[in-house]
Amino acid sequence: MRTPTALTIAGSDSGGGAGIQADLKTFQELRAFGMSAITAVTAQNTLGVSGIYPLPAEAVRAQIAAIGDDMGADALKTGMLFGADIIEGVAEEIRRLRWTRVVVDPVMIAKGGAALLQEQAVQALKKHLLPLALVVTPNVPEAETLTGTKIGGMVARREAARRLAEHGARYVVLKGGHDDSLEGRSVDLLFDGKDFLEFEGVRVSTRHTHGTGCTFAAALTAELAKGSDVPRAVEVAKAFIQAAIEQSLEIGRGHGPTNHWAYGDRRRAAR
Numbered sequence: 001m002r003t004p005t006a007l008t009i010a011g012s013d014s015g016g017g018a019g020i021q022a023d024l025k026t027f028q029e030l031r032a033f034g035m036s037a038i039t040a041v042t043a044q045n046t047l048g049v050s051g052i053y054p055l056p057a058e059a060v061r062a063q064i065a066a067i068g069d070d071m072g073a074d075a076l077k078t079g080m081l082f083g084a085d086i087i088e089g090v091a092e093e094i095r096r097l098r099w100t101r102v103v104v105d106p107v108m109i110a111k112g113g114a115a116l117l118q119e120q121a122v123q124a125l126k127k128h129l130l131p132l133a134l135v136v137t138p139n140v141p142e143a144e145t146l147t148g149t150k151i152g153g154m155v156a157r158r159e160a161a162r163r164l165a166e167h168g169a170r171y172v173v174l175k176g177g178h179d180d181s182l183e184g185r186s187v188d189l190l191f192d193g194k195d196f197l198e199f200e201g202v203r204v205s206t207r208h209t210h211g212t213g214c215t216f217a218a219a220l221t222a223e224l225a226k227g228s229d230v231p232r233a234v235e236v237a238k239a240f241i242q243a244a245i246e247q248s249l250e251i252g253r254g255h256g257p258t259n260h261w262a263y264g265d266r267r268r269a270a271r
Protein backbone atom coordinates (compact mmCIF):
# COMPACT_ATOMS: atom_id res chain seq x y z
CA MET A 1 0.00 0.00 0.00
CA ARG A 2 1.23 3.51 -0.81
CA THR A 3 2.23 5.57 2.23
CA PRO A 4 0.01 8.64 2.79
CA THR A 5 2.04 11.85 2.92
CA ALA A 6 1.15 15.09 4.73
CA LEU A 7 2.91 18.45 4.58
CA THR A 8 2.79 21.26 7.12
CA ILE A 9 3.71 24.82 6.12
CA ALA A 10 3.99 26.57 9.47
CA GLY A 11 6.14 28.12 12.17
CA SER A 12 8.42 26.29 14.58
CA ASP A 13 7.40 26.30 18.27
CA SER A 14 10.52 25.62 20.35
CA GLY A 15 8.24 24.45 23.18
CA GLY A 16 6.89 21.63 21.00
CA GLY A 17 3.18 22.13 21.75
CA ALA A 18 2.07 24.02 18.63
CA GLY A 19 3.31 24.78 15.12
CA ILE A 20 5.46 22.39 13.08
CA GLN A 21 6.25 20.24 16.11
CA ALA A 22 2.60 19.60 17.00
CA ASP A 23 1.78 18.94 13.35
CA LEU A 24 4.52 16.35 12.81
CA LYS A 25 3.70 14.56 16.08
CA THR A 26 0.06 14.39 15.02
CA PHE A 27 0.83 13.18 11.49
CA GLN A 28 3.02 10.44 12.97
CA GLU A 29 0.35 9.33 15.45
CA LEU A 30 -2.21 9.07 12.64
CA ARG A 31 0.20 7.16 10.38
CA ALA A 32 0.76 9.79 7.70
CA PHE A 33 4.36 10.49 6.65
CA GLY A 34 5.04 14.04 7.83
CA MET A 35 7.00 16.70 5.92
CA SER A 36 7.52 20.38 6.71
CA ALA A 37 8.20 23.80 5.22
CA ILE A 38 9.15 26.21 8.02
CA THR A 39 7.92 29.81 7.69
CA ALA A 40 9.33 31.26 10.90
CA VAL A 41 11.21 30.20 14.00
CA THR A 42 9.62 31.23 17.29
CA ALA A 43 11.26 31.21 20.72
CA GLN A 44 8.28 29.99 22.70
CA ASN A 45 7.34 28.01 25.80
CA THR A 46 4.21 27.48 27.88
CA LEU A 47 4.52 31.05 29.23
CA GLY A 48 4.44 32.73 25.82
CA VAL A 49 6.35 33.81 22.74
CA SER A 50 9.62 35.68 23.37
CA GLY A 51 10.92 35.93 19.81
CA ILE A 52 9.77 35.62 16.19
CA TYR A 53 12.26 35.15 13.35
CA PRO A 54 10.51 34.85 9.97
CA LEU A 55 12.29 33.19 7.05
CA PRO A 56 12.54 34.91 3.66
CA ALA A 57 9.55 34.03 1.43
CA GLU A 58 12.05 32.58 -1.04
CA ALA A 59 13.27 30.06 1.58
CA VAL A 60 9.69 28.97 2.28
CA ARG A 61 8.99 28.49 -1.44
CA ALA A 62 12.20 26.51 -1.89
CA GLN A 63 11.18 24.06 0.85
CA ILE A 64 7.73 23.56 -0.68
CA ALA A 65 9.18 23.14 -4.16
CA ALA A 66 11.73 20.58 -2.91
CA ILE A 67 8.89 18.47 -1.52
CA GLY A 68 6.45 19.02 -4.36
CA ASP A 69 8.90 18.36 -7.17
CA ASP A 70 9.89 14.98 -5.75
CA MET A 71 7.80 13.43 -3.01
CA GLY A 72 4.41 15.12 -3.47
CA ALA A 73 1.89 15.57 -0.68
CA ASP A 74 -1.48 13.83 -0.42
CA ALA A 75 -2.70 16.68 1.81
CA LEU A 76 -1.20 19.80 3.33
CA LYS A 77 -1.96 22.32 6.04
CA THR A 78 -0.85 25.88 6.53
CA GLY A 79 -0.39 27.37 10.00
CA MET A 80 1.60 30.44 11.08
CA LEU A 81 2.49 32.29 7.86
CA PHE A 82 3.41 35.65 9.43
CA GLY A 83 3.69 37.95 6.38
CA ALA A 84 1.97 38.79 3.09
CA ASP A 85 5.06 37.89 1.06
CA ILE A 86 5.16 34.38 2.57
CA ILE A 87 1.42 33.95 1.96
CA GLU A 88 1.74 34.95 -1.70
CA GLY A 89 4.69 32.59 -2.21
CA VAL A 90 2.87 29.68 -0.53
CA ALA A 91 -0.24 30.28 -2.66
CA GLU A 92 1.82 30.37 -5.86
CA GLU A 93 3.49 27.03 -5.00
CA ILE A 94 0.16 25.39 -4.12
CA ARG A 95 -1.25 26.51 -7.48
CA ARG A 96 1.88 25.47 -9.39
CA LEU A 97 1.87 22.01 -7.82
CA ARG A 98 -1.92 21.70 -8.30
CA TRP A 99 -2.44 20.64 -4.70
CA THR A 100 -6.12 20.41 -3.79
CA ARG A 101 -6.32 18.73 -0.35
CA VAL A 102 -5.40 21.99 1.36
CA VAL A 103 -6.28 22.84 4.98
CA VAL A 104 -5.82 26.51 5.88
CA ASP A 105 -5.58 27.13 9.62
CA PRO A 106 -5.62 30.95 9.68
CA VAL A 107 -3.31 31.30 12.70
CA MET A 108 -3.26 34.91 13.93
CA ILE A 109 -2.62 35.30 17.66
CA ALA A 110 -0.99 32.88 20.14
CA LYS A 111 -2.83 32.24 23.43
CA GLY A 112 -0.36 34.52 25.24
CA GLY A 113 -1.27 37.40 22.88
CA ALA A 114 1.69 37.40 20.45
CA ALA A 115 0.83 38.25 16.84
CA LEU A 116 1.75 35.33 14.56
CA LEU A 117 0.28 37.06 11.50
CA GLN A 118 1.03 40.68 10.65
CA GLU A 119 -2.09 42.85 10.48
CA GLN A 120 -1.44 43.83 6.86
CA ALA A 121 -1.23 40.12 5.91
CA VAL A 122 -4.90 39.39 6.70
CA GLN A 123 -6.02 40.70 3.29
CA ALA A 124 -3.39 38.55 1.55
CA LEU A 125 -4.66 35.48 3.40
CA LYS A 126 -8.23 36.22 2.26
CA LYS A 127 -7.27 37.02 -1.32
CA HIS A 128 -4.59 34.42 -2.09
CA LEU A 129 -5.06 31.47 0.25
CA LEU A 130 -8.75 31.05 1.14
CA PRO A 131 -9.73 30.42 -2.50
CA LEU A 132 -7.27 27.49 -2.54
CA ALA A 133 -8.58 25.91 0.67
CA LEU A 134 -10.52 22.67 0.73
CA VAL A 135 -11.08 23.42 4.43
CA VAL A 136 -10.47 26.56 6.48
CA THR A 137 -10.37 26.09 10.27
CA PRO A 138 -10.66 29.44 12.12
CA ASN A 139 -11.29 29.79 15.84
CA VAL A 140 -13.86 32.41 16.87
CA PRO A 141 -11.47 35.42 17.09
CA GLU A 142 -9.93 34.52 13.72
CA ALA A 143 -13.39 34.23 12.14
CA GLU A 144 -14.25 37.64 13.62
CA THR A 145 -11.18 39.19 11.98
CA LEU A 146 -11.78 37.47 8.65
CA THR A 147 -15.47 38.45 8.49
CA GLY A 148 -15.28 41.79 10.32
CA THR A 149 -18.19 40.75 12.57
CA LYS A 150 -18.60 40.00 16.27
CA ILE A 151 -19.51 36.35 16.92
CA GLY A 152 -21.41 35.55 20.12
CA GLY A 153 -22.89 32.06 20.07
CA MET A 154 -24.04 29.42 17.61
CA VAL A 155 -26.42 31.48 15.45
CA ALA A 156 -23.71 34.07 14.81
CA ARG A 157 -21.20 31.31 14.15
CA ARG A 158 -23.41 29.86 11.42
CA GLU A 159 -23.72 33.29 9.81
CA ALA A 160 -19.93 33.79 9.99
CA ALA A 161 -19.32 30.35 8.41
CA ARG A 162 -21.59 31.35 5.52
CA ARG A 163 -19.64 34.57 5.03
CA LEU A 164 -16.31 32.76 5.19
CA ALA A 165 -17.39 30.28 2.54
CA GLU A 166 -17.91 33.25 0.18
CA HIS A 167 -14.11 33.72 0.17
CA GLY A 168 -13.73 30.44 -1.70
CA ALA A 169 -13.01 27.69 0.83
CA ARG A 170 -15.04 24.58 -0.02
CA TYR A 171 -15.60 23.72 3.69
CA VAL A 172 -15.46 25.88 6.80
CA VAL A 173 -14.83 24.46 10.28
CA LEU A 174 -15.57 27.21 12.80
CA LYS A 175 -14.03 25.79 15.98
CA GLY A 176 -15.70 26.19 19.34
CA GLY A 177 -12.87 26.40 21.86
CA HIS A 178 -13.46 30.15 22.38
CA ASP A 179 -17.27 29.90 22.41
CA ASP A 180 -18.37 29.52 26.03
CA SER A 181 -22.07 30.02 25.23
CA LEU A 182 -22.60 26.23 25.27
CA GLU A 183 -22.07 25.28 28.89
CA GLY A 184 -19.94 22.16 29.38
CA ARG A 185 -19.50 21.52 25.66
CA SER A 186 -17.02 22.51 22.97
CA VAL A 187 -18.78 22.30 19.62
CA ASP A 188 -17.09 22.65 16.23
CA LEU A 189 -19.27 23.68 13.31
CA LEU A 190 -18.70 22.28 9.79
CA PHE A 191 -20.27 24.10 6.82
CA ASP A 192 -20.11 22.61 3.31
CA GLY A 193 -21.60 25.61 1.53
CA LYS A 194 -25.13 24.31 2.05
CA ASP A 195 -25.54 22.29 5.24
CA PHE A 196 -24.13 22.37 8.75
CA LEU A 197 -22.80 19.52 10.87
CA GLU A 198 -21.90 19.87 14.54
CA PHE A 199 -19.08 17.95 16.25
CA GLU A 200 -19.47 18.02 19.98
CA GLY A 201 -17.06 17.26 22.82
CA VAL A 202 -17.08 17.67 26.57
CA ARG A 203 -15.44 21.00 27.50
CA VAL A 204 -12.44 20.19 29.67
CA SER A 205 -11.65 22.62 32.45
CA THR A 206 -7.89 23.06 31.95
CA ARG A 207 -5.30 25.70 31.12
CA HIS A 208 -3.26 23.16 29.12
CA THR A 209 -4.62 23.97 25.68
CA HIS A 210 -1.50 25.27 23.96
CA GLY A 211 -1.52 24.14 20.35
CA THR A 212 -5.09 22.79 20.22
CA GLY A 213 -5.83 24.52 16.90
CA CYS A 214 -2.63 23.28 15.24
CA THR A 215 -3.18 19.74 16.49
CA PHE A 216 -6.82 19.70 15.33
CA ALA A 217 -5.91 20.94 11.83
CA ALA A 218 -2.99 18.49 11.60
CA ALA A 219 -5.22 15.53 12.49
CA LEU A 220 -7.72 16.69 9.85
CA THR A 221 -4.89 16.90 7.29
CA ALA A 222 -3.53 13.44 8.15
CA GLU A 223 -6.99 11.92 7.65
CA LEU A 224 -7.44 13.73 4.32
CA ALA A 225 -4.02 12.39 3.26
CA LYS A 226 -5.29 8.90 4.03
CA GLY A 227 -8.30 9.45 1.76
CA SER A 228 -11.08 10.29 4.25
CA ASP A 229 -13.78 12.70 3.17
CA VAL A 230 -14.00 16.01 5.04
CA PRO A 231 -16.79 15.13 7.54
CA ARG A 232 -15.00 11.89 8.53
CA ALA A 233 -11.66 13.74 8.81
CA VAL A 234 -13.27 16.34 11.11
CA GLU A 235 -14.77 13.54 13.23
CA VAL A 236 -11.34 11.97 13.75
CA ALA A 237 -9.69 15.35 14.38
CA LYS A 238 -12.28 16.13 17.05
CA ALA A 239 -11.72 12.78 18.79
CA PHE A 240 -7.94 13.27 18.54
CA ILE A 241 -7.97 16.72 20.16
CA GLN A 242 -10.50 15.66 22.80
CA ALA A 243 -8.19 12.84 23.96
CA ALA A 244 -5.14 15.12 23.75
CA ILE A 245 -6.78 17.74 26.00
CA GLU A 246 -8.33 15.28 28.46
CA GLN A 247 -5.05 13.43 29.13
CA SER A 248 -2.90 16.50 29.61
CA LEU A 249 0.82 16.20 30.33
CA GLU A 250 1.31 18.96 32.93
CA ILE A 251 4.48 20.27 31.27
CA GLY A 252 5.70 23.83 31.96
CA ARG A 253 4.45 26.61 34.24
CA GLY A 254 1.92 28.19 31.89
CA HIS A 255 -0.45 26.96 29.18
CA GLY A 256 0.95 23.46 28.71
CA PRO A 257 0.85 21.37 25.54
CA THR A 258 -1.72 18.71 24.77
CA ASN A 259 -0.95 15.00 24.73
CA HIS A 260 -0.35 13.88 21.16
CA TRP A 261 -0.24 10.18 21.98
CA ALA A 262 -3.46 10.02 24.02
CA TYR A 263 -5.72 9.22 21.03
CA GLY A 264 -3.45 6.36 19.91
CA ASP A 265 -3.27 5.01 23.48
CA ARG A 266 -7.08 4.96 23.66
CA ARG A 267 -7.40 3.16 20.34
CA ARG A 268 -4.84 0.56 21.33
CA ALA A 269 -6.54 0.04 24.72
CA ALA A 270 -9.93 -0.43 23.01
CA ARG A 271 -8.63 -3.26 20.79
Ligand SMILES: Nc1ncnc2c1ncn2[C@@H]1O[C@H](COP(=O)(O)OP(=O)(O)O)[C@@H](O)[C@H]1O
Nearest residue numbers: 139175176177178186202203204212213216241
Ligand atom coordinates in the same frame (compact mmCIF):
# COMPACT_ATOMS: atom_id res chain seq x y z
N1 LIG B 1 -11.41 23.23 26.94
C1 LIG B 1 -11.67 22.47 25.88
N2 LIG B 1 -12.28 21.27 26.03
C2 LIG B 1 -12.55 20.48 24.96
N3 LIG B 1 -12.21 20.83 23.70
C3 LIG B 1 -11.59 22.00 23.48
C4 LIG B 1 -11.28 22.89 24.56
N4 LIG B 1 -10.66 23.99 24.04
C5 LIG B 1 -10.58 23.78 22.72
N5 LIG B 1 -11.15 22.61 22.36
C6 LIG B 1 -11.22 22.02 21.01
O1 LIG B 1 -9.92 22.15 20.47
C7 LIG B 1 -9.97 22.49 19.08
C8 LIG B 1 -9.30 23.84 18.86
O2 LIG B 1 -10.20 24.83 19.28
P1 LIG B 1 -9.99 26.37 19.51
O3 LIG B 1 -9.55 26.61 20.91
O4 LIG B 1 -11.27 27.01 19.10
O5 LIG B 1 -8.84 26.74 18.48
P2 LIG B 1 -7.44 27.49 18.66
O6 LIG B 1 -6.54 26.56 19.43
O7 LIG B 1 -7.04 27.69 17.23
O8 LIG B 1 -7.70 28.75 19.40
C9 LIG B 1 -11.46 22.45 18.75
O9 LIG B 1 -11.79 21.16 18.29
C10 LIG B 1 -12.14 22.77 20.06
O10 LIG B 1 -13.47 22.29 20.13
Ligand SMILES: Cc1ncc(COP(=O)(O)OP(=O)(O)O)c(N)n1
Nearest residue numbers: 011018019110111210211212213214
Ligand atom coordinates in the same frame (compact mmCIF):
# COMPACT_ATOMS: atom_id res chain seq x y z
C1 LIG C 1 4.63 28.47 15.76
C2 LIG C 1 3.22 28.55 16.24
N1 LIG C 1 2.22 28.32 15.40
C3 LIG C 1 0.94 28.41 15.82
C4 LIG C 1 0.65 28.75 17.12
C5 LIG C 1 -0.76 28.88 17.59
O1 LIG C 1 -1.23 27.65 17.84
P1 LIG C 1 -2.69 27.30 18.34
O2 LIG C 1 -2.91 25.89 18.01
O3 LIG C 1 -3.65 28.30 17.82
O4 LIG C 1 -2.53 27.39 19.88
P2 LIG C 1 -2.29 28.58 20.88
O5 LIG C 1 -0.98 29.23 20.66
O6 LIG C 1 -3.45 29.48 20.63
O7 LIG C 1 -2.31 27.89 22.17
C6 LIG C 1 1.73 28.97 17.98
N2 LIG C 1 1.52 29.28 19.27
N3 LIG C 1 3.00 28.88 17.53
